[in-house]
Amino acid sequence: MGSLVATATSRRWPRHWHAVVAARQVLTVDARNHGSSPHSPVMTYEAMSLDVQHLLSRLGITKCILVGHSMGGKTAMTLALQRPDLVERLISVDIGPGSTAPVSEFSAYISAMKEVKVPAGLSRSAARQLADDQLQPVVKLPQLRQFLLTNLVEVEGCYVWRVNLEAISRHLADIMNFPVFQKPYPGPALFLGGSDSPYISQSRETPASC
Structure with a gap:
């Protein structure tokens, strides 16, 4: 899962992931309103999480490792918090569960x-x-x-x-922020970010957040 506007599409994931593909079943997902996925008037993380849950159900996948970048990372975090039973591990690339940009x-x-x-x-x-x-x-x-x-x-x-x-315009505030959850995700989570990234920082992200 990828980021807002341009990279929320499966087209943008690195080609050198072929080694991962050889070892596991790998699905690249276009978020709703992006790429080849259908358009919808609703664009919240709860809705995008449900899209992924429905996909997993259709494919008979009961446990997965979720990898998401930017908006896709927040979608992955939302799914992990809503349905931790579906998520073996969580990897969030260049994004944390806080507010991102103005x-x-x-x-x-x-x-x-x-x-x-x-x-x-x-x-x-x-x-x-x-x-x-x-x-x-x-x-x-x-x-x-x-x-x-x-x-x-x-x-x-x-x-x-x-x-x-x-x-996207109507739900921009939802996309830039993150839903509130009462319980943390109990499984292993990896947050990856560049040292100069404005979207993730060690001081801001805590285990209680996700």
């Missing part, structure tokens, strides 16, 4: 994406360049713009955003 920052990015206008008939490279130019006044970092532009896709000759921007 809602206003991501809200501005989503508003900028909504304003992008790309005429039909352009090549993919030309469409991406035009969208990049329109995002630039708000999304200053080129790397972040490229990150967002992975969601620009052509459907029947028209360029659209793959992600459900309306649902």
